[in-house]
Amino acid sequence: MTPHHHVSGELLTAYAAGTAPEAIALFVASHASLCAACRARLAAEEAVGGALLGAIAPAPLNDLLARTLARLDEPVAPAPAPPPRHAVLPPPVMRLLGGEPTWRRVVPNLEIAELPVRLNGNPAVLTRLAAGSVVPPHTHAGWELQLVLSGGYQADDGRFDRGDAHCADPSVSHGFRVDADAPCVSLLVREARIIPKTLRGRVFCWFTGA
């Protein structure tokens, strides 16, 4: 299935130029693993980097060639094996985890699994919300990036299914309701804690440590 919600050009450029923090690179790579359109956009952004590299005028380099030629026969470590395949988690997440995530239940309808990358001290996490869960409206002190990996939900700003990237900047206030028939697993990368809009949301945040 083709995703309907994509990552922004700004995030793609940061990834292509190599300036994205690792958690954001993980998010972009995970979406791109599930989205052929964004793989093509990324290829174009990387081609820009290639063109810039190609535009540099070559210059002589004293003895570097001789030193490099002398090392061509050095033994080479084998390339790392591809990560194990997973029905839900995309290859970049599996590369990081190596196996099944360790889920921890934080409230009755929410489990999370921390990933070994952080953004401003906030770990990137996998979240698993029970079918029918409601996430109360909230805003963010920074970016919040959510990639749906299984199940789906209806938010104020659209419908989100597997592969869809839900990117909220600090100006966006949103809440959402998970489909009644299946739990929803997402990759969640946040710059800052979320700011609840209601008492119910405050209780939710207090419980979940969000």
Next chain:
Amino acid sequence: MGLAAPLEPAYVDWASVPDGDVVRAIAEDRDREAFAELFSRYASRVRTFLVAGGLAPTLADDLTQEILLEIWRRAERYDPTRASVTTWIFTICRSRRIDALRRERVHLVEVEVDPGDPVPSHELGLDRERSATALRVALADLPPEQAAVLDGAYFAGKSMSQIAEEQRLPVGTVKSRVRLAVERLRVALSGGAP
């Protein structure tokens, strides 16, 4: 034995061979002359790229060597249907620069697709080397203020807010210049189709 057949391999004027064929000779024949040719085309560019990104000259020398060795070792993994040789080398430089510059344990998470995921049909027929040439032409034509922000992002490895601070511009202006530049180059890349 009578007259020995000449042992010299066929003479190849590597300087006139396109990038893609040079890489193929490295991958398939482990041809050292082909490697020396690719080295002469790219090593100093790689080094300039690394120094622009803030690496000390001696570190840049070491890393240039590592990157060129990686090209030698990974040549058979180069896929001409996915990127031009220059773009492929750029992505290797990018990963190595991230490894070298960041103090935290950070690496570029690579896009990986489960095997068997089909390549979209409109991507199959693309001539990456030809579009790379079109892109270089478009790049030379960019307005200087757009070229400057691209340089900051891709070469100096700076975030949009760092570029904004240095060039004393609002972040929004830097972002829109990058978008305009990338959009213009993307059009050139796809053969002029918007």
